[in-house]
Each structure stands twice: as structure tokens, then as C-alpha cells.
Amino acid sequence: NAGVTQTPKFQVLKTGQSMTLQCAQDMNHEYMSWYRQDPGMGLRLIHYSVGAGITDQGEVPNGYNVSRSTTEDFPLRLLSAAPSQTSVYFCASSPGWTDYEKLFFGSGTQLSVL
Amino acid sequence: DAKTTQPPSMDCAEGRAANLPCNHSTISGNEYVYWYRQIHSQGPQYIIHGLKNNETNEMASLIITEDRKSSTLILPHATLRDTAVYYCIDGSGGSNYKLTFGKGTLLTVNP
Numbered sequence: 001n002a003g004v005t006q007t008p009k010f011q012v013l014k015t016g017q018s019m020t021l022q023c024a025q026d027m028n029h030e031y032m033s034w035y036r037q038d039p040g041m042g043l044r045l046i047h048y049s050v051g052a053g054i055t056d057q058g059e060v061p062n063g064y065n066v067s068r069s070t071t072e073d074f075p076l077r078l079l080s081a082a083p084s085q086t087s088v089y090f091c092a093s094s095p096g097w098t099d100y101e102k103l104f105f106g107s108g109t110q111l112s113v114l
Numbered sequence: 115d116a117k118t119t120q121p122p123s124m125d126c127a128e129g130r131a132a133n134l135p136c137n138h139s140t141i142s143g144n145e146y147v148y149w150y151r152q153i154h155s156q157g158p159q160y161i162i163h164g165l166k167n168n169e170t171n172e173m174a175s176l177i178i179t180e181d182r183k184s185s186t187l188i189l190p191h192a193t194l195r196d197t198a199v200y201y202c203i204d205g206s207g208g209s210n211y212k213l214t215f216g217k218g219t220l221l222t223v224n225p
Contacts, residue, residue, distance in 0.1 A: 004157075031211070042201070043158070043215040050211060058212060090157050101148055101205040101213050105157030 002026050006091050006106035013081040013113045021076040021109050023091030029104070030096025032074040036060065036087040037108075043090065049074055050096060081113045117141070118202045123220045126196075132189040134219055136202035139183060146205045147178055147185045150215070151198040158215070161187065163205065192223045 007022045025032065033048035035058075045058030049068040063085060065077040074093075078085060088110050092103040119137040126132040138147060148163040162169055162176045164185075169176040175188040189196055201218040 042217050045212055048211055100211055102160050107157055
């Protein structure tokens with residue numbers, strides 16, 4: 001069982017470039033979310049989705065876009081990368097309904113913006 | 115900001131019990147206590163959650179005080195692989211879309 005799969009594991013961008021971080025889960029989970037983690041800080045919620053076609057903003061949504069066209073996939077798009085977006089990004093999913101808070105996390109994408 | 119308070123770091127000897135405390139000063143009556151851990155360079159991992167009764171699973175035990183203002187996660191026989199950052203979180207029992215992680219406690223298990 002693959003669980004939550006994130007690609008790529010590492011990425012280096014130049015300021016102003018755009019890219020998409022991929023996230024896929026094979027557990028038929030309704031809920032998916034993106035967090036970023038900076039050194040010495042906890043995880044901060046970027047965007048989340050409670051089902052296909054439904055997305056909403058988290059704590060730090062600026063500079064990021066998401067869409068949820070299928071239950072399985074929840075890509076995170078950086079529109080114009082900035083050095084402040086250098087971070088480790090984690091995708092998570094949960095069954096939803098009464099278990100939103102029992103999250104399964106991917107292994108992360110380490111992003112550097114030069 | 116996270117609503118819970120945890121010590122920034124703790125040490126534990128291998129094979130001994132690790133007791134990780136958490137203060138939930140603003141927890142409400144219908145909020146659950148969740149614990150996660152994050153091993154270095156990995157994504158966080160769910161450990162256990164509870165409302166007011168003590169809970170146990172294959173990973174750990176959770177003790178919640180009667181007033182629910184504090185909880186303790188117990189790893190009964192810590193191993194080197196338990197070295198990680200441990201997060202306690204106030205949840206809503208499953209319906210919170212925006213789970214908030216604080217800075218957690220770095221538990222170092224020493225040989």
C-alpha cells in the first residue's frame with residue numbers, strides 16, 4: 001500500500017519560476033492538505049480540500065494554488081517562486097467525515113528557491 | 115498559534131519509559147487530544163488520540179488528567195528509533211479541517 005506519495009523529493013528553482021508539487025494518495029481519502037515546515041517552526045497549513053472539486057485556504061495560502069479534480073490527487077502550484085518559499089512541503093490525507101484529524105503524511109518535498 | 119504547551123526537549127535512556135507532558139490550557143469540553151511524532155526528515159506520524167479516558171495502542175499510552183488541562187504520552191520502553199519531535203494537538207474529534215502543529219518536544223533517546 002503506497003499511502004501518500006509526493007514528487008519530487010528535492011527541487012531547486014530560480015526566483016520567478018513556476019512549478020507543481022505532486023501529491024497522490026491511494027486510500028480513497030476525502031480530505032487532503034498541504035503543509036510547509038521551516039527550520040525551528042511547526043507545520044503551517046497552506047491549503048486543504050475536503051473532497052473533489054472543493055478547496056479552501058489554510059494559514060499561509062499566498063503564492064500557492066491548488067485544485068482537486070480527482071479524489072486521489074492534490075497538486076500544489078507555485079505561481080512565481082520566491083526565496084521565502086524555500087521550505088519542506090508535506091502533503092497529508094485523512095479519511096474525512098469524523099476522522100479529519102487522523103492524518104497520513106507523505107515523505108515531503110524539499111524546495112530551494114534561489 | 116498552537117494552543118498547547120510542550121517542553122522544547124527531553125532526554126530518555128534506551129529501554130526506559132519516556133513520559134512526554136503537554137498542557138492544554140484552552141481545551142474545550144468536546145475537544146480531543148491528539149499526539150503525532152516526526153522522525154528527522156520524515157513526515158509526521160499519527161500516534162494516538164483521546165477525549166477524557168486513558169488510551170493505549172501498540173505505539174503508546176495516553177493519560178489525560180480529569181480536568182483535561184494536561185496530558186502525558188507514554189512510550190513504555192523507548193528505543194533509539196523513538197528519537198523524534200512529538201506534537202500534542204487539541205482537535206475537535208475528527209471535524210477540524212485545520213489541524214495546527216506547534217513546535218513540539220524533541221525527545222532524544224540515549225543508548
